[in-house]
Amino acid sequence: MLEVLGLGPAEEAVYSALLARPTASAQDLARQTGLEPAESTRILLGLAARGLVALATEADSGAPDMAGCEAGRRPDRYRLTPPSVALAPLLVEQRNALHRAEAAYSMLTEQYRSTAAHAAGSVVEVVVGVEQVAHRFHQLQQGAQQELLVLLKGAPIAVPREDADPSESSALGRGVDFRVVAAKDYLDDLDVARDLRAAISAGLQLRVVDSLPLKMVVSDRDRAMVPLDVADSDGEPSAIVVHRSGLLTALVHLFEREWVHARPLYTTATGVRIEAEADPQPTEGELEVLSLLLAGISDRRAASQLGLSIRTVERRTRRLMDLAGADSRLQLGWHAARAGWL
Numbered sequence: 001m002l003e004v005l006g007l008g009p010a011e012e013a014v015y016s017a018l019l020a021r022p023t024a025s026a027q028d029l030a031r032q033t034g035l036e037p038a039e040s041t042r043i044l045l046g047l048a049a050r051g052l053v054a055l056a057t058e059a060d061s062g063a064p065d066m067a068g069c070e071a072g073r074r075p076d077r078y079r080l081t082p083p084s085v086a087l088a089p090l091l092v093e094q095r096n097a098l099h100r101a102e103a104a105y106s107m108l109t110e111q112y113r114s115t116a117a118h119a120a121g122s123v124v125e126v127v128v129g130v131e132q133v134a135h136r137f138h139q140l141q142q143g144a145q146q147e148l149l150v151l152l153k154g155a156p157i158a159v160p161r162e163d164a165d166p167s168e169s170s171a172l173g174r175g176v177d178f179r180v181v182a183a184k185d186y187l188d189d190l191d192v193a194r195d196l197r198a199a200i201s202a203g204l205q206l207r208v209v210d211s212l213p214l215k216m217v218v219s220d221r222d223r224a225m226v227p228l229d230v231a232d233s234d235g236e237p238s239a240i241v242v243h244r245s246g247l248l249t250a251l252v253h254l255f256e257r258e259w260v261h262a263r264p265l266y267t268t269a270t271g272v273r274i275e276a277e278a279d280p281q282p283t284e285g286e287l288e289v290l291s292l293l294l295a296g297i298s299d300r301r302a303a304s305q306l307g308l309s310i311r312t313v314e315r316r317t318r319r320l321m322d323l324a325g326a327d328s329r330l331q332l333g334w335h336a337a338r339a340g341w342l
Helices: 011-021 024-034 037-049 089-113 116-121 130-143 161-173 191-201 246-261 284-296 299-306 310-323 329-340
Strands: 053-055 077-080 124-128 146-153 177-183 207-208 218-219 225-227 236-241 261-268 272-274
Touching: 024 037, 024 053, 024 146, 037 053, 037 077, 053 177, 053 246, 077 272, 124 207, 130 161, 130 218, 130 225, 130 236, 146 225, 161 177, 161 191, 177 246, 177 272, 191 207, 207 246, 218 246, 225 246, 246 310, 284 299, 284 310, 284 329
Parallel strands: 146 177, 177 207
Antiparallel strands: 053 077, 124 236, 146 218, 207 261, 218 225, 225 236, 261 272
């Protein structure tokens, strides 16, 4: 537990043992922790140098303990310095180090993005080979902080389903908005259907279409990866990684269009089932957003009033516009009035 504050396992063992008693000698702690007396003494001296423990006074020590005495000399005894006093500087130091790391990360990221070479020639990276493709795939999923958008079709090539599950579970555990559109034939495998059932229960949003033009994963609308045809790289799996650009915007738009027209899946006792097709109508949540937008309220204020994220409000607005076949919010309002949505 204390390793994050800079204490090794042996130091933490001695510290924890001393925490349970008012004072103790190096010999006492060696017996309790299973360390050698010399090692226990070395650790105590190191903890004392860092201000975490201190030599006990006669008043602290109480009755003498002669175990381990040489020639009748009573061994030194130690007591803990109050943790609120001793550990606070270590905690501050760790926080400061984290802040410095975050600042360095932001600086390097921005510098990389603004580099002329990157802007001119590295909008698209080509990744070749099973290991490289799998590595970049896991990077995208594990690095996502807000949103993952995925199109699935055909059998996995570079990243088997079982290898993708840990990254997927990690993203869902972090609260990432995880949406997947899968081609219908992707669900033919019973093992896949069973895995997806568990993922849906964990928060994955999954919809199905009859077919998809490509596979892809988009991370935080910042990067995307699209597999290439195996025949284009002499049989080796390959993919392109797309950075922020008009191409990435087009890929996100493609996903949103597929999402709107896809049918949701729901779980059953044995797997998943596709929701029956019906005349697409706005959901209650989408109509709540629509009523506020038609009242002239901004996306940010609408999100605040409804207790939603701005991204959710934008997603619901996009779906309303797709349902209405509208290119602007003015057209959306006209269609909503004509269709009797409100």
